[in-house]
Amino acid sequence: MKEKLLKLAKKHGTPLFIIDHDKIRENFRIFSKNLPNVQVYYAVKANSNQEIIRTLFDEGSSFDVASYNEFIQIYDQIRSFRKKDKDFFVWDKIIFSNTIKDRDTLKKIKKYKPLVTYDNVDELKKIKEYCPTAGLVLRLKVPDTGSQVEMSSKFGAEPGEAADLIQQAFGLGLNVEGLSFHVGSQCTNFDNYTSALHITSDIFNHSRKKGYKMNIIDIGGGFPVPYDNMVPRFEKLAKVIDSECKRLFPDDIELIAEPGRFMVATAAILISEVIGKARRDGKIFYHINDGVYHTFSGIVYDHWTPNFQTFKRGKKEVCAVVGPTCDSFDKVSVSEHLPGNLEIGDYLYTKNIGAYSTASTTKFNGFDGAKILHINK
Numbered sequence: 001m002k003e004k005l006l007k008l009a010k011k012h013g014t015p016l017f018i019i020d021h022d023k024i025r026e027n028f029r030i031f032s033k034n035l036p037n038v039q040v041y042y043a044v045k046a047n048s049n050q051e052i053i054r055t056l057f058d059e060g061s062s063f064d065v066a067s068y069n070e071f072i073q074i075y076d077q078i079r080s081f082r083k084k085d086k087d088f089f090v091w092d093k094i095i096f097s098n099t100i101k102d103r104d105t106l107k108k109i110k111k112y113k114p115l116v117t118y119d120n121v122d123e124l125k126k127i128k129e130y131c132p133t134a135g136l137v138l139r140l141k142v143p144d145t146g147s148q149v150e151m152s153s154k155f156g157a158e159p160g161e162a163a164d165l166i167q168q169a170f171g172l173g174l175n176v177e178g179l180s181f182h183v184g185s186q187c188t189n190f191d192n193y194t195s196a197l198h199i200t201s202d203i204f205n206h207s208r209k210k211g212y213k214m215n216i217i218d219i220g221g222g223f224p225v226p227y228d229n230m231v232p233r234f235e236k237l238a239k240v241i242d243s244e245c246k247r248l249f250p251d252d253i254e255l256i257a258e259p260g261r262f263m264v265a266t267a268a269i270l271i272s273e274v275i276g277k278a279r280r281d282g283k284i285f286y287h288i289n290d291g292v293y294h295t296f297s298g299i300v301y302d303h304w305t306p307n308f309q310t311f312k313r314g315k316k317e318v319c320a321v322v323g324p325t326c327d328s329f330d331k332v333s334v335s336e337h338l339p340g341n342l343e344i345g346d347y348l349y350t351k352n353i354g355a356y357s358t359a360s361t362t363k364f365n366g367f368d369g370a371k372i373l374h375i376n377k
Helices: 002-012 022-036 049-061 068-076 083-093 103-112 121-130 159-171 191-209 234-248 262-267 293-301
Strands: 017-018 038-043 063-064 095-098 116-120 135-139 174-180 216-218 256-257 270-281 283-288 316-322 331-338 347-350 369-375
Touching: 002 017, 002 347, 002 369, 017 022, 017 262, 022 038, 022 049, 022 234, 022 262, 049 068, 063 068, 063 083, 063 347, 068 083, 068 095, 068 103, 083 095, 083 103, 103 121, 116 121, 116 234, 116 262, 121 159, 121 256, 135 159, 159 174, 159 191, 174 191, 191 234, 283 331
Parallel strands: 017 369, 038 063, 038 256, 063 095, 095 116, 116 135, 135 174, 174 216, 216 256, 283 316
Antiparallel strands: 017 270, 270 283, 270 347, 316 331
């Protein structure tokens, strides 16, 4: 593999972000095989590259979007469809999972009769005024302790408020089609899922008894990616989810999920180049041509821990790896065990960097982001 990566770096230049579409397809199929009763809605925010969307579209994925622009990225895939088929695709395969949507977005999507989430009464009133055609999913606040990125501090209605929010929606003439939750991104605490499913089932079954004909349970995202050997296996979690769903919910419900990281994290490798080397306070600093304002932005926004491997061997020592910008904040890592004999022009590579990386890159200091290379399309 190293020889192939070196050839690609020399041919295309660096920083080089390599996306392996075979791996994306493999991840999609692993998810579908282990949770066959769950419809996959890829969370576009994890990596919105249009080629990734195309690959997952061809695999039969549905999509979780957070904005009108993300919606249009999906809609572009179906522009050649007949109107009837377009309308069905939007209705059946897209969910706006962002619980807060601006008025302009709601106006634009009104004609599509979209599926949207909400978690408060003011959002309900806004939807009623600007997008009353929407089908609604109430997002619940659930435990997310121990997840890499916690969600409950910003999203989700308190379970005790759920009944009122459902009643208020129907009272406004809107249609609540189901319930959703998110246990936090990269969730390795499986108790979060079981707790969330119990909370959701109590509210769902109570609502049905009151005559509200909901039929969707959205179990969100958070499915763990094997960044290292300490991460519990997804297959084990899938058995827990499948068992609990069969036990807690009636047979006629539609189960959906919003995996993002799980689909793309392991599908990309970044090759960066050493552009400078200095010893500061006794420690080697390797300056590379990518950093936290670019492909390593997940360190800031996603609490992601970077990993580096080298093509050159040598005695290792604790080194710092820093980005190319003039901001001292641009430190990728200050404690990497790397060979001390790397020189300017040598390369580093980073695995499992497909999620929340290029998606949140910037052009700070005028530096361009990594060049994106697709393989196995």
